[in-house]
Amino acid sequence: METRITELLGIKYPIIQGGMAWVAEHHLAAAVSEAGGLGIIGAASAPAKVVREEIRKAKELTDKPIGVNIMLMNPNAPEVAKVVLEEGVKVVTTGAGNPAKFMKDFKEAGVKVIPVVASVAMAKMMERCGADAVVAEGTESGGHIGSATTMCLVPQVADAVQIPVIAAGGIGDGRGFAAAFMLGAEAVQMGTRFVVAKESIVHKNYKEKVIKAKDIDSEVTGMSTGHPVRQIRNQMSREYLRLEKEGAGLEELEHLTLGSLRKAVMDGDVVNGTLMAGQIAGLVKKEQTCKEMIEEIMQEASLLLG
DSSP, X not given: OOOHHHHHHTOSSSEEEXXXXXXXXXXXXXXXXXXXXXXXXXXXXXXXXXXXXXHHHHHHHOSSOEEEEEETTSTTHHHHHHHHHHTTOOEEEEESSOTXXXXXXXXXXXXXXXXXXXXXXXXXXXXXXXXXXXEEEOTTSSEEOXXXXXXXXXXXXXXXXXXXXXXXXXXXXXXXXXXXXXXXXXXXXXXXXXXXXXXXXXXXXHHHHHHHOOTTOEEEEOGGGTOOEEEEOOHHHHHHHHHHHTTOOHHHHHHHHTTHHHIIIIIOOTTTSOOBOOGGGGGOOOOOOHHHHHHHHHHHHHHHHO
């Protein structure tokens, strides 16, 4: 399936893997790219040296394009951007901020810049500052979220900008893919479905929580801090919400979540860890290889889209 996104990124299928902190490392990124999508290494708050190692390891596993997700709030962001340029990465997705200060260097190096946006205003601003495409991410997604739903956000962003739009949030199968295209998207970005990929390093306890999740099993913490996060309900999220209700300050709340994503992903602590996942978790029923997932989604979507 050819779209402006497949052409822009040099990929076979218009499917992009989300740049999830701790989850989106070289094994997963390489497997998604090898299967015809675009694998992304999530830089998160990792030091630039670690990101460089991840890029090099991914390139050992595939000769297909891979991208890096840069969290712009991260103090290491300028060093990570430098590593991206030095290692010849050709696609960058960005979150939590404006990539304008890096745009000139990226453009000169031929790097495609794709910011994640949660509003029409942000999408238009990113287009003005030179973005090649945007990811319009709805509130259904896992991790840090905005407030608009995917179904409302995607068509409004698609109407507002000339650059291609990638839909994210609540997409986990061929039906979601087809729906996103009907709304004006030219690719989809998925996170939660790839969490349970066979190539994903996520602990089996975390994967089981996603696979067993029901439609109502996710909840949002951090509304009071202005940094809402969607995850699967557990003891830690219930405690966080209790403290929020009692008016706890940011410091106390941050202390509760310190290192909690690493605990879930690496240690399999599904009680005190943060089990980031989107509302689509209820649709994810089995562990598969990235190739199996992508081919299944494309087959289903092709039948629906005719």
